[in-house]
Amino acid sequence: MRAIVLLSGGLDSYTAAAIAKADDPGGLDLYALTISYGQRHAQELEAARRVACALGISRHLELAIDLRAIGGSSLTSNAPGVDVPRDRDVASASDIPSTYVPARNTIFLSLALGWAEVVGAGDIVIGVNALDYSGYPDCRPEFIRAFEALAALATRAGVEGARIRVRTPLIALSKADIIRRGLALGLDYGLTHSCYDPGASGAPCGRCDSCLLRAKGFAEAGAVDPLLR
Amino acid sequence: MRAIVLLSGGLDSYTAAAIAKADDPGGLDLYALTISYGQRHAQELEAARRVACALGISRHLELAIDLRAIGGSSLTSNAPGVDVPRDRDVASASDIPSTYVPARNTIFLSLALGWAEVVGAGDIVIGVNALDYSGYPDCRPEFIRAFEALAALATRAGVEGARIRVRTPLIALSKADIIRRGLALGLDYGLTHSCYDPGASGAPCGRCDSCLLRAKGFAEAGAVDPLLR
Numbered sequence: 452m453r454a455i456v457l458l459s460g461g462l463d464s465y466t467a468a469a470i471a472k473a474d475d476p477g478g479l480d481l482y483a484l485t486i487s488y489g490q491r492h493a494q495e496l497e498a499a500r501r502v503a504c505a506l507g508i509s510r511h512l513e514l515a516i517d518l519r520a521i522g523g524s525s526l527t528s529n530a531p532g533v534d535v536p537r538d539r540d541v542a543s544a545s546d547i548p549s550t551y552v553p554a555r556n557t558i559f560l561s562l563a564l565g566w567a568e569v570v571g572a573g574d575i576v577i578g579v580n581a582l583d584y585s586g587y588p589d590c591r592p593e594f595i596r597a598f599e600a601l602a603a604l605a606t607r608a609g610v611e612g613a614r615i616r617v618r619t620p621l622i623a624l625s626k627a628d629i630i631r632r633g634l635a636l637g638l639d640y641g642l643t644h645s646c647y648d649p650g651a652s653g654a655p656c657g658r659c660d661s662c663l664l665r666a667k668g669f670a671e672a673g674a675v676d677p678l679l680r
Numbered sequence: 681m682r683a684i685v686l687l688s689g690g691l692d693s694y695t696a697a698a699i700a701k702a703d704d705p706g707g708l709d710l711y712a713l714t715i716s717y718g719q720r721h722a723q724e725l726e727a728a729r730r731v732a733c734a735l736g737i738s739r740h741l742e743l744a745i746d747l748r749a750i751g752g753s754s755l756t757s758n759a760p761g762v763d764v765p766r767d768r769d770v771a772s773a774s775d776i777p778s779t780y781v782p783a784r785n786t787i788f789l790s791l792a793l794g795w796a797e798v799v800g801a802g803d804i805v806i807g808v809n810a811l812d813y814s815g816y817p818d819c820r821p822e823f824i825r826a827f828e829a830l831a832a833l834a835t836r837a838g839v840e841g842a843r844i845r846v847r848t849p850l851i852a853l854s855k856a857d858i859i860r861r862g863l864a865l866g867l868d869y870g871l872t873h874s875c876y877d878p879g880a881s882g883a884p885c886g887r888c889d890s891c892l893l894r895a896k897g898f899a900e901a902g903a904v905d906p907l908l909r
Contacts, residue, residue, distance in 0.1 A: 516745040521791070523798035547836045554794030557834045561790045562750070565783030569752035588839045597830040604823040605786045607776045 454574035454618070455563045458483040458511075460498030462643045462665060463621055466633040467578035468506050470620040473636055482570060483508040484563050488555070489519035489527045494653055498644035505642055510570075514562060518552060525549035526647060535648040537658035541667065547586045548660060550647055556589035560598050560617065567615055568606045580621045580629065595619055626668030634674060641677035655679075683803035683847070684792045687712040687740075689727030691872045691894060692850055695862040696807035697735050699849040702865055711799060712737040713792050717784070718748035718756045723882055727873035734871055739799075743791060747781060754778035755876060764877040766887035770896065776815045777889060779876055785818035789827050789846065796844055797835045809850045809858065824848055855897030863903060870906035884908075 452475065456468040472479045483506070485499040496513065503511040519527045525535050525548075536548050556579065563575045579590040588594060595617050602617075603609045621629050633640065645665045646655035655662050655678060669676045681704065685697040701708045712735070714728040725742065732740040748756045754764050754777075765777050785808065792804045808819040817823060824846050831846075832838045850858050862869065874894045875884035884891050884907060898905045 512749060514745065514749055516743065516791075518794065520741060520743055521795045521798055523794070547839070551836055552794075553797040553836070554790055554834055557790040557793060557830065558787070561783055561786040562745075564786060565747065565752070565781075566750045568782040569750055588836060589834045591833070594830070594833040597826075597833050601786065601823070601826040601830050604820070604826050605783055605818045607780055607782070607817060610776070610817045 452477060452574070453480040453482060453570060453572040454576055455482050455484055455567045455570075455572045456508075456576040457559050457563055457578070458485050458499050458503055458508075459578075460485070460495040460500075460502055460644050461578070461661075462633070462640055462645055463578035463580060463629060465502045465506070465578075465638060465640075465643055466629050466636075467576055467618075467620050469636045469638055470632060471574070471576045471618055472506070474620070481506060481508050481576075482566070482572060483511045484559075484566055485511065485513045486559055486562065487513060487515045488552070489517045494644045494649060498642060501642040505639060512566065516558070518555070518558075521553065524552040526552055535659050537656070539660055539663070541660050541663045547588065550660060551587050554589070556587075556594070557598070564602050564605065564615060568608045572615075573613070574616045574618050576618045576620070578621050579619050580624065580626070582623060582625050590622075592619070592622055595622070625671070626664055627671035630668045630672040630674060634672070639677065643678075681706060681803070682709040682711060682799060682801040683805055684711050684713055684796045684799075684801045685737075685805040686788050686792055686807070687714050687728050687732055687737075688807075689714070689724040689729075689731055689873050690807070690890075691862070691869055691874055692807035692809060692858060694731045694735070694807075694867060694869075694872055695858050695865075696805050696847075696849050697731075698865045698867055699861060700803070700805045700847055701735070703849070710735060710737050710805075711795070711801060712740045713788075713795055714740065714742045715788055715791065716742060716744045717781070718746045723873045723878060727871060730871040734868060741795065745787070747784070747787075750782065753781040755781055764888050766885070768889055768892070770889050770892045776817065779889060780816050783818070785816075785823070786827070793831050793834065793844060797837045801844075802842070803845050803847050805847045805849070807850050808848050809853065809855070811852060811854050819851075821848070821851055824851070854900070855893055856900035859897045859901040859903060863901070868906065872907075
């Protein structure tokens with residue numbers, strides 16, 4: 452069976468793709484979609500290419516859409532004074548931080564839906580996680596179910612009776628569990644990139660939400676992050 | 681109140697925006713979003729700029745996303761042998777034609793949703809029409825309602841209790857009724873562009889679904905299309 456995976460180059464989407472593949476006994480034919488949306492750094496895209504190669508992806512499509520024009524996020528802004536937050540208490544923070552990109556997962560899933568219809572994929576795999584995450588609304592299970600309901604009505608395939616399923620293998624896992632599953636599957640997290648705002652050297656800042664959640668996950672999994680070796 | 685209008689440069693979105701504005705006694709502050717998605721011709725974008733100007737749009741954002749990479753539509757293909765269908769019987773055809781662009785309205789509404797959240801717009805106006813249309817699944821009322829349900833879950837604004845409404849002033853109108861309403865509002869349809877595949881001169885082909893539906897609409901409204909004068 453064919454599936455589209457939204458692949459960012461981060462740890463989560465890499466693991467989600469690998470779990471989906473491992474869970475499919477018939478062999479999953481993975482098509483990867485990476486969106487270049489004006490995030491602060493290009494390293495994510497390079498990591499996505501490395502990860503796609505490691506996963507044995509059949510096709511890797513990179514689409515560009517400049518969400519900086521829409522704005523509303525510190526993740527897509529280079530404006531002076533608009534910084535990615537650092538040193539937040541990610542374990543207990545409950546607000547939605549400035550790195551939230553308005554409607555990002557809706558946009559990404561819509562693009563994946565279009566491609567799924569064209570290539571006849573029945574599944575879309577997305578590495579959203581509603582446990583150790585930054586509180587983004589479009590990572591929650593109820594959002595995913597609403598998107599599936601929309602997908603059934605949105606496409607020619609849907610009209611003809613096909614259902615596109617959105618698979619979220621990480622949605623109920625802690626970051627530590629994600630890393631444990633990935634390591635058990637033999638994944639090389641040295642290929643990935645998580646930092647929201649790396650310095651000129653490309654090294655992770657260690658202080659943004661994404662770095663902090665990753666560090667917490669590796670610590671709780673009792674593993675060493677290969678990026679920090 | 682502020683609203684996003686998806687403005688293509690065609691007759692429908694122009695009229696939808698004008699009706700939404702006329703229907704809002706408090707005065708609607710319209711922000712127009714035009715998506716350049718790799719359609720066959722650039723004339724649509726020029727028409728969108730003319731129409732935005734005529735409507736007194738506060739801001740006009742043009743976003744580019746190359747849906748040709750996704751494929752699956754004669755509207756975004758320049759491949760030899762992939763042609764926009766001509767001379768179809770648009771009044772009675774019931775199949776979904778090759779000009780269908782997979783998930784297009786889902787993608788467009790998602791982008792509008794992101795911008796709506798950033799600028800605090802409560803409404804998205806879209807000129808879909810489920811009567812005199814080409815049978816596209818993402819023009820139907822049930823699709824629009826499903827998108828509204830998704831929007832309520834997808835965004836920070838939704839989490840905080842705001843509802844984004846998708847307004848479809850044309851959804852139950854015939855093409856003739858759309859044109860009658862527009863003419864009554866003083867719209868200049870000479871500014872618009874409808875043809876899916878104009879020749880090098882820019883003149884409408886007169887034979888694609890879009891030209892045929894437009895001609896049928898003007899004929900039934902008893903009006904002359906200024907583009908054909």
